[in-house]
Amino acid sequence: MSFLPTVKKQRVIPGFGLTMGFTLLYLTFIFLIPVAGLLLYTSFMSWENFWAAISHPQVVQSYKLSFGASLAGATINLIFGSLVAWVLVRYAFPGKKLIDALVDLPFALPTAVAGIALVTLYASTGWVGQYLEVFGIRIAYSQLGVVVALTYIGLPFVVRTVQPVLEDLEAEREEASASLGASRFTTIRRVILPSLLPALLTGYALAFARAVGEYGSVVFISGNMPYRTEITPLLIVAKAEQYDYHGAAAIGTVMLLAAFALLLLINGLQWWASRRSH
Numbered sequence: 071m072s073f074l075p076t077v078k079k080q081r082v083i084p085g086f087g088l089t090m091g092f093t094l095l096y097l098t099f100i101f102l103i104p105v106a107g108l109l110l111y112t113s114f115m116s117w118e119n120f121w122a123a124i125s126h127p128q129v130v131q132s133y134k135l136s137f138g139a140s141l142a143g144a145t146i147n148l149i150f151g152s153l154v155a156w157v158l159v160r161y162a163f164p165g166k167k168l169i170d171a172l173v174d175l176p177f178a179l180p181t182a183v184a185g186i187a188l189v190t191l192y193a194s195t196g197w198v199g200q201y202l203e204v205f206g207i208r209i210a211y212s213q214l215g216v217v218v219a220l221t222y223i224g225l226p227f228v229v230r231t232v233q234p235v236l237e238d239l240e241a242e243r244e245e246a247s248a249s250l251g252a253s254r255f256t257t258i259r260r261v262i263l264p265s266l267l268p269a270l271l272t273g274y275a276l277a278f279a280r281a282v283g284e285y286g287s288v289v290f291i292s293g294n295m296p297y298r299t300e301i302t303p304l305l306i307v308a309k310a311e312q313y314d315y316h317g318a319a320a321i322g323t324v325m326l327l328a329a330f331a332l333l334l335l336i337n338g339l340q341w342w343a344s345r346r347s348h
Contacts, residue, residue: 108322108323111319115316115319115320119316123320123321128296128297128300129321131297131298132300133324135216135299135301135302139220139301140220141278143221143281144281146221147228147273148277151227151228152270155229155236159233159237160236173225173230180286184222184287185288185289185290188219189291192218193211196210210291215292215293215299216291216292218291219284224280225277227276229273230273231276232266232270232273236266239262239265247260268340271339271340275337275340278336279333284303285301285307289304306322309321
């Protein structure tokens with residue numbers, strides 16, 4: 071039987087009760103109260119008025135464009151963002167640090183500035199758009215322009231999510247796979263992809279969530295044409311400016327619930343991929 075005194079382990083950060091209390095307080099004021107306020111404000115509407123606000127053909131078309139373009143932009147970033155992360159981790163070349171820093175540019179650049187820059191590039195008289203116009207490709211003031219803008223602002227989320235995982239993934243595993251006779255495709259499918267899949271899904275979810283709520287860069291390059299290039303956040307702002315707060319809240323509630331459902335699905339896939347990889 072030991073009579074040595076028990077020494078309580080000291081923690082740098084305060085205990086669970088205090089930190090949990092601050093966490094709940096912070097989340098309540100930053101997240102829960104605004105979301106609950108939106109849902110509560112919408113609940114004051116009658117079902118007929120709510121349905122009329124969210125099912126108007128112009129609003130439905132904006133749903134299709136917002137979610138469709140967000141999925142397209144996130145998918146493009148999933149592919150090419152992974153390639154960018156791979157190049158930055160696996161290869162050494164002149165200007166690598168500069169390219170690595172440029173990846174974070176959409177984080178720092180105001181979205182309105184990004185929108186003006188994209189219009190300058192891709193308008194029919196722009197530096198790039200004038201050459202694409204010859205082939206009948208129009209980016210500015212079209213749905214394609216919306217996809218380009220959402221791809222631009224979502225790229226860092228995929229790169230910065232995949233890059234740390236690649237840095238922890240030893241190159242020796244790929245060399246061992248090749249030395250055992252596996253082809254490059256087999257190495258990617260059986261060695262690299264299982265380790266990267268949770269990070270890829272996380273980056274995809276973050277890029278999609280960021281794109282759904284994007285406003286500043288899209289309004290410049292889309293042209294905001296009704297039934298063609300109007301995004302849902304633009305309609306919410308327009309209704310708020312017209313003092314139709316109930317209509318804005320109704321559309322915002324639909325966007326909130328749809329984003330929650332899609333993120334829940336993607337997080338479920340991420341959990342499944344992580345469990346499968348382990």
